[in-house]
Amino acid sequence: MKLPINIPIFGLGLFLALLPGMIVAHGDEIPSDPGVANDHFTQYGQSDRYELTLYYPELLAGAEAHLMLYVADYKSNRPIDKAELKVSTLENPQLVFEVEPYAPGVYELHATFPENKGYTLNVQVNHANGPDLIGVSGVEVGKKLPAAEEAHEHEEPVSSWLWFVGGLLLGGLVVWFVSRRRSRVLTAALLLVSAWLSTPNWSPVFAHDGEEHGPKQQGGGGYGKSVYAPKETQFLFEILTQPIAIGDYQSATTMFGTIVPASGGLGVVVAPQSGRLSRVSARVGQTVRAGQTLAVLQQTVSTPDQVDIAANNSGLAVQIETAKTRVTATKREYERLKKIEDIAAGRDVQAAEANYNTALAELQTLESKALGANSAANGRTLTLTAPIDGILGAFTLAPGAEVVAGQTLFTITNLSKVYVEAQVYDRDAPVVHSGNKFLVTCSTDDHKSAEVRLISQAQNMNPGNQSQRVLFEMDNPRGEFKIGEFVTVKALDNSSSRQITVPNSALTEINGKTAVFLKHGPEEYELAYVQIGEDDGTRTLILKGIGEGEKVVVNGAYEVKMMYLNQ
16 A cells, blocks of 8 residues: 655654754753852862861952851861961962951951962861861862853743744645645644654653763652751751761660659648648749748637637636736735834745745736737747758748648759669569669650669569569759659660660651761761661660761751751
8 A cells, every 4th residue: 555645755854853852952961969059169178187168259360359168177077166277379379368267167268369270278277186287179260150050941941842843844844845735634743743752851862872861869768868068057057977986885774764752852841730821931943941931820729719718818817917916915015024124023024025926926827828828819820841952843822821731832842863763574673783884864855864873672563564663863963854754774784795886866767767877078968777776875786787987977967867858
């Protein structure tokens, strides 16, 4: 059967229609790296002590240049503050650099380069970490920053339509005029297909063989394994590192416990009797000393007692009046005999004096009874004091408040020393002895940890889970651990082994897997998934994933993780 189209001519038209797309699909574009700054140049230099990162804009010969130099400790990435820097260049030893401290670890350099060419800066560092001389090469004076690609991105849609229309017209002119008239419909349809194939969006199929196009290969979870962190960001977030080394590791047994008050660590003030608070001299959260007055309690007397006291007071009043009369009479007689003492018998004077003293003593006794009766009628006054040193807890008492006997009025807590009550099962009981070291860590905040002392072996069992209750003592001077808080107790074995460990602060989790970030360059970090073993409360055993000599992020891992996930 004879085809309704001239194959050679149609092939020529298809080639011409595809030619524009083949021209633009050269495959030489370099994908933009989100970790490379486009507003300044960056050069690095380092030694076994210091790490230098130099930022500088476009530099021109004869114009004053401003360069920012970041100086960090090579091992820890900690900013080197208050260092004495002297900068020179091999290409022009007479060139003078002024160094001005800008921020901790950041120094601004001022100089005027005489020529547009490459320079190598020699930086002499004098610091407590030790003196050093480091070279920073590749400082290009006269070099322009890479042009931004925004214009190309805006023009791409227009360019695509131009290639489409151009391919369509070029192929159509050739085929339409040389093909037979009866095949024009089929020819037009094929031309539309060929013109669509000529668009640049389809053209990567013609890219050079073996070249990578588009984004770089990514790591697990759809994210690139490397992350770019500008030096200024590292200093801001205090991203610190630590070399990985094989060291002594003590195996640990994990137990769980609760913070309880120590002996004398919890004081409670209760009302000894019913009454009314006449004065409250304490406030919530106040630090008090043992014996300090907290409140004054006025005893409340019942009605029957008040009736009895009133009756007794009436009898006492009569006796007091009689006693006062007797005192007056005996006093008058004693004073009369005293005036005629020279003619009166001495025996009569002494008897009058004795009668007066006896009457006076009787009156004083009766008046004391009356005073006590009045006090009983009004209620006894009691002073409530703090039983221990500590901090007052919350209370809602005020002057005039009525309280009942046995009511808890004040609670005082002293957290300077607390106990840890741990649950120990039979399988872990052998490691709980005075020869081992014990470490307590907060269950919800890993940075809080403290060493504890074993003070009591198990004396009873928990009937709920049949665990033994072991008591530890812990110094808590800053009050970080609170009464009732759940904690983890690590029993460290005396034996140790040589293995790789990292601080617990270095560990993070991505895609459900444990990982760390390793520093490969002054501004480059890499994600590394690791297989972990047990931990001793502060460090974790690494079974697989990283090796000795690498630098791992030990502070600021969360910030690096966020930069990694957001890139």
